Amino acid sequence: MNARQKRTFAEWISFSFSLLIVLALGTFLGARMLEKEKTYFSVEAKALFDDGKRADGKYILPIQVSYPKGRTFAKLTVRVTWMEDEKTTNSQDIELEYLAEKARQTTYLYFSEDPRNLKITVTPLRYTLE
């Protein structure tokens, strides 16, 4: 086959499909580029007390982190704080490798007491943009 040989109908069809894919990808990236790049995002982090379970003498509490809209970021740290008694405050940091747009990740924490009585607060601490 040489350079001058006419492209066949079948070749044009597969080219058209490929072009559609490439254009879709290019258009999407172009549109995202034109958007003003945001660097500040809010994350929703909460303890799901109603979904907690008791197993083998321990209380397991799901901590849900969700991210409604924005650029994917990496290394999100969420701090879970609770009060064992009136004076003692404990905390546990949870680090998520990355959190994508519309993502929802759940981490499970073990407690020796019923988490409902521990005054638990969940706070996002930091994230990194690459």
Place this chain on the structure above:
Amino acid sequence: MRHRAEFFPLGIARLLMLIRKNMSRMSEWQNEGKDLLRGIAAGLIFGIPLLYTMEMWWHGLTFSPSRLMLIFSILLCLNTVICLFLGFRERYDFFSAILEAIEAVGLAVILSALVLFLIGELDTGSSTTEIFGKILTQAVVISLGVSIANAKFPKNDENLKSSEDHSQAPAGSSDERQTKEDIMDIGASIAGAVLFAFNVAPTEEVLKISSRLSAEQTLLLLLFEGVICYLILFASGFWKRNVAVKDSVFQKPFAETVICTAVSLVVAGGLIALVGQGDQQSTWYLWVRSTVVLGLPAVTGGAAGRLAL
């Protein structure tokens, strides 16, 4: 009656013309199918082992749109340059190279989307940004594989062994020669599977993928591995083997595909046991799933190994 007599030859001539036209169009589609399959097979051989890299999935997520756009533009330019000299078709002018590069990227996007879906990295809950980002980063290597198909697997390679050519066949009965060929093929599959899967087996990715796949998804992945094996060995036309015993069931494409897939899966299972992470052998079920997951690079390597013979 006379009118009818004139009508028939005319009708038959038209019918023949129509058949000829359709036959020519069918042959166009067959040629196009072969070209695309050669591109897909080459893309899979080059891209599959690199798809099992967690950091690459994450880069697709965390890179900014401008950085992804830069990668995308470089990818198209690089493929155009490669297609100018190699490609998966046999046209070497600048305009054809641009068209071929677009096709290579298009094919790579479809393939990487399919593989990412099969290994559970893309699902219905993924956002558009996540889908496009992950697919694009994975499509880079696959598209380069598609674009260099002609370099490694020429379309009309006269040096390839032909199944009809026995002029230089070694001495001995056809059964003996066939046994020797089969042993060589199995050896090549083992070598190829080890080469492709050895460095993937100890990684966390295999455990991560196998832990999240359901039984149905694992089965789907296994079927896909069989299809890839058939595609590389037979559909792409890369492999021309010596068949001494032609009427044997074991020399049929289906049997050869099953044997090559099975041998590669045995290699994958062995590698999981030898160099895999300890957790993967904690239960039989997880070990089997890990074997199927590692089977993807192993089967690709096993089939590619036979091409090297």
